[in-house]
Amino acid sequence: MSREKIVEAVGLTRAFPMADGEFVALRDVSFAIEPGEFVSIMGASGSGKSTLLNLLGCLDRPTSGHLRLRGTDTRELDDAHLSRVRNSTIGFIFQSFNLIAPATVLTNVTLPLVYARTPRKDRNSRGMALLRAVGLEAKAASRPNQLSGGQCQRVAIARALVNRPALLLADEPTGNLDSRTGMEILRLMRAIHEHGVTIVMVTHDLKLAHFTQRILTIHDGELDADERITPEPLPQGEISLADLYPIRHDAAPGTEVTP
Amino acid sequence: MTQVIEGFIIGLAGLTTHMTRSLLTMLGIIVGVAAVIAMMAIGSGAKEETRRQIEAYGATTLFVRSVKLPQEKLQKAKRALSVGLAVSDGEYLQEIFPFVVGVAPEAMFDEKIRYRGREPKGQLVGVDPRYFSLTGQQTTRGRLLLQQDVDEFRRVCVLGPQLARELFVQEDALGKSVRVGSLRLTVVGVTRRSMDQHDEGAPRPGQQGQGNGALAIKSREVARDLYIPISLMLTAFPRFKENSDSDADPTYHRIKELIVKVDRPQSVAVAKQAITKVLLRRHGQADDFEVVAPLEILEQSKKAQEIFNLVMALIAGLSLVVGGIGIMNIMLATVTERTREIGVRRAMGATQMDILIQFLMEATVISVTGGLLGIVMGVGIARIVGIVLGWRTITTVFSIALAFGVSVVVGILFGLFPARVAAQMDPIAALRYE
Numbered sequence: 001m002s003r004e005k006i007v008e009a010v011g012l013t014r015a016f017p018m019a020d021g022e023f024v025a026l027r028d029v030s031f032a033i034e035p036g037e038f039v040s041i042m043g044a045s046g047s048g049k050s051t052l053l054n055l056l057g058c059l060d061r062p063t064s065g066h067l068r069l070r071g072t073d074t075r076e077l078d079d080a081h082l083s084r085v086r087n088s089t090i091g092f093i094f095q096s097f098n099l100i101a102p103a104t105v106l107t108n109v110t111l112p113l114v115y116a117r118t119p120r121k122d123r124n125s126r127g128m129a130l131l132r133a134v135g136l137e138a139k140a141a142s143r144p145n146q147l148s149g150g151q152c153q154r155v156a157i158a159r160a161l162v163n164r165p166a167l168l169l170a171d172e173p174t175g176n177l178d179s180r181t182g183m184e185i186l187r188l189m190r191a192i193h194e195h196g197v198t199i200v201m202v203t204h205d206l207k208l209a210h211f212t213q214r215i216l217t218i219h220d221g222e223l224d225a226d227e228r229i230t231p232e233p234l235p236q237g238e239i240s241l242a243d244l245y246p247i248r249h250d251a252a253p254g255t256e257v258t259p
Numbered sequence: 260m261t262q263v264i265e266g267f268i269i270g271l272a273g274l275t276t277h278m279t280r281s282l283l284t285m286l287g288i289i290v291g292v293a294a295v296i297a298m299m300a301i302g303s304g305a306k307e308e309t310r311r312q313i314e315a316y317g318a319t320t321l322f323v324r325s326v327k328l329p330q331e332k333l334q335k336a337k338r339a340l341s342v343g344l345a346v347s348d349g350e351y352l353q354e355i356f357p358f359v360v361g362v363a364p365e366a367m368f369d370e371k372i373r374y375r376g377r378e379p380k381g382q383l384v385g386v387d388p389r390y391f392s393l394t395g396q397q398t399t400r401g402r403l404l405l406q407q408d409v410d411e412f413r414r415v416c417v418l419g420p421q422l423a424r425e426l427f428v429q430e431d432a433l434g435k436s437v438r439v440g441s442l443r444l445t446v447v448g449v450t451r452r453s454m455d456q457h458d459e460g461a462p463r464p465g466q467q468g469q470g471n472g473a474l475a476i477k478s479r480e481v482a483r484d485l486y487i488p489i490s491l492m493l494t495a496f497p498r499f500k501e502n503s504d505s506d507a508d509p510t511y512h513r514i515k516e517l518i519v520k521v522d523r524p525q526s527v528a529v530a531k532q533a534i535t536k537v538l539l540r541r542h543g544q545a546d547d548f549e550v551v552a553p554l555e556i557l558e559q560s561k562k563a564q565e566i567f568n569l570v571m572a573l574i575a576g577l578s579l580v581v582g583g584i585g586i587m588n589i590m591l592a593t594v595t596e597r598t599r600e601i602g603v604r605r606a607m608g609a610t611q612m613d614i615l616i617q618f619l620m621e622a623t624v625i626s627v628t629g630g631l632l633g634i635v636m637g638v639g640i641a642r643i644v645g646i647v648l649g650w651r652t653i654t655t656v657f658s659i660a661l662a663f664g665v666s667v668v669v670g671i672l673f674g675l676f677p678a679r680v681a682a683q684m685d686p687i688a689a690l691r692y693e
Contacts, residue, residue, distance in 0.1 A: 060687055079610065084610075098599065099603075115610075
């Protein structure tokens with residue numbers, strides 16, 4: 001029995017109306033992603049990779065074509081339903097972290113749980129568990145501006161994982177970090193992947209893409225190549241993954257899974 | 260519900276983050292709500308005062324008061340053989356008008372009232388038994404004045420409760436003698452606290468008083484009255500010195516006023532006209548009296564009150580609108596400032612409704628906080644007005660609830676547009692916003 005695909009894109013096209021006709025940012029893109037894959041989307045600036053990521057993240061709708069997330073055709077969903085899908089199925093990591101500045105680290109991490117209508121008590125315990133997992137438990141009460149770039153991105157990762165998403169979308173997650181910190185973040189993502197979370201990472205850096213299992217290359221809005229590779233081993237680092245919290249979307253809340 | 264609570268918590272956090280900004284934003288609401296509260300407190304106070312006064316006088320009472328005449332007019336009046344307001348005027352009115360069911364004259368004289376060196380403030384009032392029956396006064400000790408007291412010029416008196424207390428302190432006043440000018444009067448009774456059951460200083464017709472803007476028929480304190488038979492008064496102190504400081508003849512009027520009771524409230528207006536006409540004729544067209552109908556004054560004061568309320572409501576309404584616009588303005592700025600946050604929240608699963616509610620709650624938190632401050636300020640203003648102007652003010656739970664409700668509505672109403680702007684933002688554009 002074949003497993004249900006996490007992502008199934010069929011003829012995805014996204015065009016933007018312009019003063020003189022329209023601009024097609026993405027043209028007839030089709031691919032599928034199986035659960036547990038670690039995929040990178042490569043492409044030059046303006047190639048359409050971010051447009052694709054926005055479509056995958058249900059932040060945007062295709063002009064034509066279908067996008068199925070875990071079997072659900074997102075074209076049929078209204079705004080509220082799309083929001084629910086984003087909340088329950090997708091975790092976002094951004095290049096510029098996008099943490100809410102006046103809120104504490106813990107409040108930032110638990111933000112998706114607010115919209116999942118999780119009771120406050122459960123939210124806090126789960127948020128703390130995630131912060132523990134990314135090694136920032138002690139910073140729970142800090143504000144984002146008191147953290148380093150790497151710490152901010154770890155908080156963002158904790159936030160992305162807090163509602164146990166099936167799919168983690170990362171948009172240039174190391175773009176604002178130095179190479180050493182970037183590597184730490186990548187190691188963390190690898191560990192998350194090993195816990196069964198499907199990851200799609202947008203990058204323009206081929207070196208980073210080689211740490212993933214599959215590279216989708218977008219060129220001028222079209223899918224240029226789709227190659228499966230053997231991921232390169234990551235350089236050894238300090239980060240310990242043994243205490244990583246159960247982040248798999250299929251893990252029952254509250255159960256610890258030892259990798 | 261969770262959304263609302265979350266929105267409230269986020270709103271509260273926003274409020275404390277930008278304290279000064281929030282306070283300035285609230286100013287309009289504070290002023291508006293304070294105006295509503297103060298207006299209603301003053302309004303209710305006036306209404307209550309009016310009710311009390313109606314109860315005190317009854318709706319069928321009129322007062323014919325002596326009026327101080329300027330020199331020229333006084334001479335003219337005398338040439339017309341007018342003798343000012345007199346007991347006989349009352350008797351005449353009762354005789355000719357079937358709707359007049361009772362008349363009681365009141366004469367007054369300023370004379371010191373003394374007992375064993377004590378000289379408290381008091382007022383010498385000459386009356387007959389009709390006065391007590393018309394005003395409904397009763398005694399706690401002793402008796403009221405009788406017709407025989409009047410007929411026989413008896414040197415007796417009845418004290419108001421406050422005067423009795425200040426003259427006699429712990430002693431029993433009954434049977435004691437007080438000195439008024441050259442007279443020695445025996446106390447035969449002490450009246451009840453006041454005729455309309457409220458504190459000393461019960462309003463009684465007399466001079467123009469300082470009311471709530473509600474009433475122009477306030478008065479001396481009846482609790483400080485010393486009542487003596489009017490016959491004695493008019494012989495011992497033959498003239499009531501109404502024109503004392505301006506006229507060669509300071510003793511033009513004989514009595515201070517006449518209390519006239521008519522058969523029913525509907526007769527008051529007609530009675531006023533008729534009495535005026537008849538007395539003018541009796542006084543040789545001299546304008547030396549005025550007929551005051553409490554009911555009519557109450558009606559007028561009600562109108563004045565309505566105008567006052569309208570002006571206050573206008574001020575309150577304007578302040579609330581200005582406050583609302585302030586909130587809208589600041590919320591629009593907040594929404595722009597937090598565009599990226601909105602994008603993040605949308606990406607994390609917030610629906611348009613979640614964002615709408617969040618910003619609506621923030622606006623509401625500002626306006627409600629402003630409303631609460633306004634309530635405190637309004638109650639304060641009402642108190643101060645009460646103390647400084649001596650007006651009666653009543654802050655009701657209803658007015659507080661209304662002010663609170665109004666501030667919630669203003670927050671929601673003026674927060675709606677910015678909240679909609681926030682909710683309808685394109686999440687992708689919001690996430691890219693620099």
